[in-house]
Amino acid sequence: MNTEIMPSTIAPPAANYAHAVLTANAANILHVSGQVAARVDGTIPDDVADQAEVIWSNLAAILGEAGMQMSDIVSITTYVVADFMAALPEVMAARDAALGSHRAASTLVTVPALARPAWKMEVAIVAAR
Numbered sequence: 001m002n003t004e005i006m007p008s009t010i011a012p013p014a015a016n017y018a019h020a021v022l023t024a025n026a027a028n029i030l031h032v033s034g035q036v037a038a039r040v041d042g043t044i045p046d047d048v049a050d051q052a053e054v055i056w057s058n059l060a061a062i063l064g065e066a067g068m069q070m071s072d073i074v075s076i077t078t079y080v081v082a083d084f085m086a087a088l089p090e091v092m093a094a095r096d097a098a099l100g101s102h103r104a105a106s107t108l109v110t111v112p113a114l115a116r117p118a119w120k121m122e123v124a125i126v127a128a129r
C-alpha cells in the first residue's frame with residue numbers, strides 16, 4: 001500500500017529516507033502534530049539525543065493507539081533548533097533506530113527556536129494504513 005518512489009534519474013537521498021512515498025487505497029491516514037520531548041510526568045530531558053528518543057517513543061505510543069506501527073509512517077518533518085545542529089547525527093540515529101529498515105519521505109528544518117526554550121527539536125509525522 002505504501003510504496004517508496006525513488007527515481008533512478010535523480011540523485012539518491014542524502015540520508016536514510018525515501019524521496020517520496022505513494023499511498024494507494026489507504027483506509028486510515030493519521031496526521032500527528034509536532035511532538036516534543038515531554039515525558040508523561042512533564043519533564044523534558046536536556047540532551048538532544050535523549051529528546052529524540054523520547055519523541056520517537058511518544059510517536060510509537062500515538063501510532064499504537066491508532067492501530068498503526070512505524071512501518072505505516074509515510075512522511076516525517078523534523079525541526080531542530082539551529083544551535084543544536086551539532087547533535088544532528090544523534091537526531092538521525094534515533095529516527096533510524098525507531099524506523100529500522102523502513103524509510104519514509106523526510107524533511108529536516110532548522111529553526112531559530114521552538115515554543116519553549118527547553119525544546120530543542122520537534123517531529124511531526126503522517127502515517128497511512
